[in-house]
Amino acid sequence: MPTLTLLDIAKRNGTDAVVGLIEETATATPEMTIIPARTIKGRRYKTKVVTQLPSVGFRGANEGTATTKAVIENRLVETFIMAPVWKGDVAVLDEHEDGRDAAMNEEGILHVSAAMITLAKQLYYGAANDAKGYPGLVNSVLSTMEVDAGGPDTKSSVWALKLGPQACQMVWGLEGALRLSDPRRETATDANGNEYDALQQTFDGAYPGFAVHNVMAVARIKNLSDDSNTLTDALMSDLMEKFPEAFHPDVIFMTRRSQSQLRKSRTATTESGKEAQTPMDFDGTPIRISEAILNNETV
Helix, strand or coil, X not given: CCCCCHXXXXXXXXXXXXXXXXXXXXXXXXXXXXXXXXXXXXXXXXXXXEEECCCCCCCCCCCCCCCXXXXXXXXXXXXXXXXXXXXXXXXXXXXCCCCHHHHHHHHHHHHXXXXXXXXXXXXXXXXXXXXXXXXXXXXXXXXXXXXXXXXXXXXXXXXXXXXXXXCEEEEECHHHCCEECCCEEEEEECCCCCEEEEEEEEEECXXXXXXXXXXXXXXXXXXXXCCCCCCCHHHHHHHHHCCCHHHCCCEEEECHXXXXXXXXXXXXCCCCCCCCXXXXXXXCEEEEXXXXXXXXXXX
């Protein structure tokens, strides 16, 4: 599995300040540090997506073999503009104990953190999160790769992904040219049109996208609720069975609620009644908690 991630791209193409901001915000969005990434020269490219694997079997002696092939579609992968901007009143910034630069950096961390969460939500929900961003996993997952938990309300999902250039990966346009602008002084206005001096800074040059190169690389459990339709080992087994052996998933993303439900389902079946340990993997595939997956999905 490729090891190049957003953080690696930032270290290669960005500044120390950009790397620092991403490192500060990585904990809340494990998707951005786990899912491999590639860069492209422009903002879009055409790629081939495998929608059905070829049929391969045995043959007897002196018998021929039927010719089969995979079903492959040409699809366009696009990247989209993301440029968080933050500003502050110079007089207020100067009140910071460590000076205006420290104050601007703190604001930058908050904005980049919010941007990473937005990127992760876009990864799952696509246009339902932001119509100006890239398509999400809900736009790529096949109905045959879904397990329906049947929950009536407060729904959530568990996602299992195969990662890599032949499966799922993030895409960054313009060769991943992540840039942090220098703070610039400008004249701002308040709600009444009165002017004051402010500093403004931008995290620009970010053109993120997401590509699924094989539809067998994405599966999910949908319609998990907080009552009787909760996450269990049986549902997790059904999820894993969706993948062809050659596409065993590399990571499972879920909410903390789902992780807790899985633990409680195991506690109920222990001989001693002792609390089961918090599940950190399923059959060797690591489980990661995501703040970007909702517990009240409407998609």
